[in-house]
Amino acid sequence: MTSNFHADLANDIGLLFKNVEVLKLWVASDELDLQKLITFIQSYVADKKIDYLRNDPVQFIQTTFRYETCKSLRDFCIDSICAEPKILLNCYSPQRGPSFGDGWDLTIETDCSLYSHSNNSYNDITKFIPNTTRLNLEDYEVFQLIHRN
Template sequence: MEEIEIWEFVLKWALARMSTQHNVDNLSQWTSSNFEELEKILHDLIPHIRWFQIPSKLFWRKVNPFKSIFPKQLYEDIMGYYCDPDTPPTNAILPLRQNGKLIGGYNPLSLHPYNSYTNSNGSWQSTSDSFLFSFTKKEEINSAYITRVNLDSQVYAVCYGSNYGPAFGSGWDLIIDRNNIIKTCGRGTYLDVYNIINSGHNHILEDYEVYQVVKK
C-alpha cells in the first residue's frame, strides 16, 4: 500500500469516529472544532505516515487541505522537503523512544561498513552533518535539544558494526546495543550528549525506527 493510500484509509477511519459525519469534499463547511476533533483522533498516527514519499501534487491535493491538524514543525519539514529535496527533513531521522522521551540521531550516510577508521569494534566515517537530538516531550517541539558533531573529531561521527544497531561517536557517544539497550559510553565526538542521555546507565528501548531520506 502506498503512503497516499494509507493516508486515505486513516482519514476514512478517523471520519467514521467523529461525533458527527462530515464531507471531506466540502471542507468549507467544516468548523475549527471539526478540525480540532479530527486532530485529536489522528494525533498519534500522523507521525507514523511517511509523508515524504507522497508526490508533491498528491500531497497538495489530498493532504494539504488538512494542514491545520499537523504539528507545525512536521508540516514545515514537508514543505521544505518539496521545495528542496537535497535538504534532509528533521523528521526523517532515526528516532529512538525511551520511557516517553524521544532520542535520536541523524546519519547522512548509508548504513554499511566505513573506511575513515576501523578496529575490531567496527568502522567509522567522517561527516560534519550528523547530530544527536532528544525531545523531553515528543509532542512539543520546544522541548527539543540538539548536539552537533565536534568538528575536531568528526572522523568518528558515525559508526557501523554488524553486532549492534545504529551508533554515533568514537567510543560510542550513542549506540543501540544488543537486547534493545541504548546507552552512551562517553562524549568524545558529541560533546553535549549527556544532555540527551544519562551517562553510565543502560536504557531499555520501547522500539526504534530507521528512516531513509531518498533524493528524487
C-alpha cells in the first residue's frame, strides 16, 4: 500500500464513520491487531476528540468508558468536563431531551410539547418525576434547583 492510500484513508475516516462509530472501528482494529489502522484512527480521533465530545457528549463518554482501548480518550473526557461542565450539562437532543442518564429517576419522557424552545426549558418539570415516593431528600433538592432555573 502506498503512503497516499494511507493519507487518504486517514482523511476519509471522518466521512466513512459518523461521530462515535469511528471509536468502534478503533476497538475492532485493536481486537484484530491492525496496527496501521489503529495508528491512523488514533491520530484522527486525537485531532477531532473535542468535536466528538461537544457534538454528542453522552454517546462519546459512554463509548470511551465501555472499551479499555479508549482509556486516553476517557481521561480526556473527564478532564474536559471538569474544566468545562457545560459540555455535558447543556447537551440536548430534541428526540431525547436533556441527557441526564438512563436510571429510573432520570428518565425523561419524549413528549416534546413539554419543552419550550423559546426559553430552552421545560414547562412543568414535575411531569418527569416517575414516582415521588421513591425520591430521597437529595433528589428533591436537585429537582428544586432544576425547577428554579
